[in-house]
Amino acid sequence: MQDTRPSDAREGQQSEHAEPRATTRRWLSIHEACALLGVDKSTLRRWSDAGKVPVFLTPGGHRRYTEEDLLAFAKGTGRPQRRFTPQALTQASLSQYQQDAYVTDVRQRPWYGDYDAESLAEHRKRGLAMVTLAVRYGSTRGERAEILAEACTIAAEYGRDSARHGLGIGSAVETYLSARTPIVQGVLQFLDAGALSTAKAGRIFADVLEFMDRSLAAMMRQYERDMQGIDATEH
Numbered sequence: 001m002q003d004t005r006p007s008d009a010r011e012g013q014q015s016e017h018a019e020p021r022a023t024t025r026r027w028l029s030i031h032e033a034c035a036l037l038g039v040d041k042s043t044l045r046r047w048s049d050a051g052k053v054p055v056f057l058t059p060g061g062h063r064r065y066t067e068e069d070l071l072a073f074a075k076g077t078g079r080p081q082r083r084f085t086p087q088a089l090t091q092a093s094l095s096q097y098q099q100d101a102y103v104t105d106v107r108q109r110p111w112y113g114d115y116d117a118e119s120l121a122e123h124r125k126r127g128l129a130m131v132t133l134a135v136r137y138g139s140t141r142g143e144r145a146e147i148l149a150e151a152c153t154i155a156a157e158y159g160r161d162s163a164r165h166g167l168g169i170g171s172a173v174e175t176y177l178s179a180r181t182p183i184v185q186g187v188l189q190f191l192d193a194g195a196l197s198t199a200k201a202g203r204i205f206a207d208v209l210e211f212m213d214r215s216l217a218a219m220m221r222q223y224e225r226d227m228q229g230i231d232a233t234e235h
Contacts (some may be wrong), residue, residue, distance in 0.1 A: 006096040022087065029035070034066040037074060042100065047073075049095055051189060057091065061098060084195045086139035089204075092188030093131045095123065102185075106178055111171035118162065126154050127179040130215075134183055138207030152218035159222030163230060178218050180212050 028036065034044050035122060048055035048063065053073050056064045096102050106112060115123065133151045157177065162172035187204050190196035 005207045028067055028070070030065070031061045033063075033070055036067070036070050045098070045100075049092070049099065049189065051092075051195070055095070057095060057098075062096070084190045084200075086135055089183075089186050089190070090132055090135045092189050093135065093182045094128060094184045096182035097128065099185075102181065105181075107180070109171075109174060109207055111165075111167050111175055114165045114167060114171075119165070123161070123175065127182075128158060129154055132180040134180075134208050134211045138204050140145055148211065148214060151215040155215040155219035156222040159224075160217040162219075163223050163226035169220075172223050173216070173220075176216055177212070180208065183208050194206045 030041055030044060034041055037044065039084070044053065045063075047053045048065075053065065056063060112120075130151060133147055133154075135177045137147045137151070140147075158176045159172070163176060184205070187201055189194070189206075191198070191201045
């Protein structure tokens with residue numbers, strides 16, 4: 001692999017430990033990183049999600065590691081614990097979509113089987129967008145109306161999709177709230193690592209709940225309208 005940063009990682013989100021772009025670093029895939037450390041993928045993912053090994057996600061959700069970080073970790077001289085920032089929370093939350101436990105849990109939901117591959121891909125896309133918007137909502141006070149309006153537009157699509165697939169109200173709500181789990185897990189990472197105070201975590205949770213509740217209302221309004229339209233057509 002050449003000593004240049006891959007184009008997809010250049011465009012993807014970075015952790016707060018990213019060096020200036022001019023720095024030449026050797027980037028490794030998760031397979032190459034595991035070979036270097038002598039561990040399996042699940043172990044490396046666990047270390048990364050715990051903040052022990054810096055990881056970068058490409059727009060396609062692939063993990064990239066630098067040889068420098070891995071060698072430092074292997075020698076027991078890993079970088080200082082990462083600092084909490086809105087960008088770091090977004091990164092940590094989005095990485096939850098790659099976790100085996102999260103994927104397994106979603107696939108076991110009753111509504112999962114009602115979606116085809118294309119619908120599931122769209123559902124995941126909406127979830128990623130909602131995570132980003134939720135973190136932005138909790139990180140600012142000046143643009144909340146605009147952020148919430150964008151979230152409500154996405155939430156309405158959840159409502160339309162749920163009605164179109166004939167989901168009951170309970171399953172419809174579940175499909176939407178599944179986007180909240182990655183954010184909660186992301187916050188818990190920083191809390192467990194001591195990079196976030198309990199008071200700060202409480203404020204973030206309160207903001208996320210407010211965001212999800214208000215956008216959930218928009219989803220359910222659209223769901224009810226569409227279900228009423230379906231009933232009227234059938235009768």
